[in-house]
Amino acid sequence: MAREEALLSTEIVNRGIESSGPDAGSLTFSVRVRRRLPDFVQSVNLKYVKLGYHYLISHAIYLATIPVLVVVFSAEVGSISREGLWNFLWEDTARYDLVTLLAFFGVLVFTLSVYFMSKPRSIYLIDFACYRPDDELKVSKEDYIELARKSGKFDEGSLEFQKRILQSSGIGDETYMPKSVWLPENCSTMKEGRAEASEVIFAALDELFEKCRIRAKDVGILVVNCSLFNPTPSISAMIVNHYKMRGNILSFNLGGMGCSAGIIAIDLARDMLQANPNNYAVVVSTEMVAFNWYPGSKRSMLIPNCYFRMGCSAVLLSNRRPDFRRAKYRLEHIVRTHKGADDRSFRCVYQEEDERSFKGLSISKDLMEVGGDALKTNITTLGPLVLPFSEQLLFFATLVKKQLFGGKDASKPYIPDYKLAFEHFCVHAASKTVIDELQRNLGLSEKNVEASRMTLHRFGNTSSSSIWYELAYLEGKERVKRGDRVWQLAFGSGFKCNSVVWRSMRRSRRPSRNNPWLDCLDRYPVPL
CATH class of the missing domain: 3.40.47.10 (Thiolase/Chalcone synthase)
Structure with a gap:
């Protein structure tokens, strides 16, 4: 019943003075009941929040992986001096490090290729x-x-x-x-x-x-x-x-x-x-x-x-x-x-x-x-x-508060x-x-x-x-x-x-x- 009342607005309209009949000379009114949109932002289905984040992170794995690979590859290359680079390339003792470096380089190139190939065209x-x-x-x-x-x-x-x-x-x-x-x-x-x-x-x-x-x-x-x-x-x-x-x-x-x-x-x-x-x-x-x-x-x-x-x-x-x-x-x-x-x-x-x-x-x-x-x-x-991070943070803070405390005293989700x-x-x-x-x-x-x-x-x-x-x-x-x-x-x-x-x-x-x-x-x- 409360849900129905929230969706209705009542308007009393003066229709003027009755001209004939038993109510002649008296004011007449009509009541209009109008349906309205529910306060849909006050109740949130977590399923659709998760769906939104699923859209958001569909390509985020590449954006997270590429910087890590770049940092590791740069650290490997930057740790080698000019003289050490010659020894690194030609001495047998550096073969293991060379394989590691090439492996990182290969993974970086592969990840970049997959990212740009899967990225939608503008x-x-x-x-x-x-x-x-x-x-x-x-x-x-x-x-x-x-x-x-x-x-x-x-x-x-x-x-x-x-x-x-x-x-x-x-x-x-x-x-x-x-x-x-x-x-x-x-x-x-x-x-x-x-x-x-x-x-x-x-x-x-x-x-x-x-x-x-x-x-x-x-x-x-x-x-x-x-x-x-x-x-x-x-x-x-x-x-x-x-x-x-x-x-x-x-x-x-x-x-x-x-x-x-x-x-x-x-x-x-x-x-x-x-x-x-x-x-x-x-x-x-x-x-x-x-x-x-x-x-x-x-x-x-x-x-x-x-x-x-x-x-x-x-x-x-x-x-x-x-x-x-x-x-x-x-x-x-x-x-x-x-x-x-x-x-x-x-x-x-x-x-x-x-x-x-x-x-x-x-x-x-x-x-x-x-x-x-x-x-x-x-x-x-x-x-x-689309929302800024600050808005999403406030939204989740109030949502978590409601989930933890519940009941009528729980605050409404942040709009x-x-x-x-x-x-x-x-x-x-x-x-x-x-x-x-x-x-x-x-x-x-x-x-x-x-x-x-x-x-x-x-x-x-x-x-x-x-x-x-x-x-x-x-x-x-x-x-x-x-x-x-x-x-x-x-x-x-x-x-x-x-x-x-x-x-x-x-x-x-x-x-x-x-x-x-x-x-x-x-x-x-x-x-x-």
């Missing part, structure tokens, strides 16, 4: 592009309700529910939606899906190729992620066909993996670049709004209609050493967490049909709790890789300050509630979550591409400096929570063009 992010639709596709919250009413697809109860969701969503009046969703006929067709995919993806890729000054035929690896629209031939095949890419390109199409699939796509591209040297990889992240539009009246399936908006990102990665000079970022870490083994986590975001056979995405009331558990696991694993590990945060702009709870639990400042809030306000929830609109915001504000660390955090159906960490290679400059925020950057941040 992966560079050359640049990225975010699609910005035409202004004629802008839809304000008021226009949304009016257009939805005129479409004839929703009853008054459904319209009122969507209106309440929009008012508290954190979404502004300049987000973009396809015109087809407002037509009376069905918009969830393959034709509409392909039309929207062609519009958003090709525009983003055209911009990327122009910014990076490369040809489509130079790309050796293509990874596309779109969760709910998966035609045949695939979207990746659409791209290959449109740009006439080379025949030996390694293409992949990820479907059904939710809003965190953008980081999964980066992870796949990284693995492919490790296996294919001197190559370029393009990662495209998007979602089709019209194809996933729900025209029914089931409340849990109407929520995605209110949040999801048009968007697409295209990212160029490289493992070519010459690209070190022009790259924007270097890939540091990727940590992925999957909670799909738990049935409740598996079904908290679920595509299904309602009683009228209308297809849609159903959002469970358990989403906040499930998301909190996945996030707790992810950041617990990520912590040892690491992730602001010491990262200069910039790009948290998936899912909803205002999610951003609020993440800020509270991680102890982030308003400036830390500014990019997420403003992206939600300006572009809405663009699914897996939202973290790139956030990074474009930070670059547009010229906040990213050389050496800064950027944490992109996303979560989605499955249930999955994924993190990627980038290191900035150069200072960002105010863009003259090709930035989705260019026409409105001076107006942001806006008060919410």
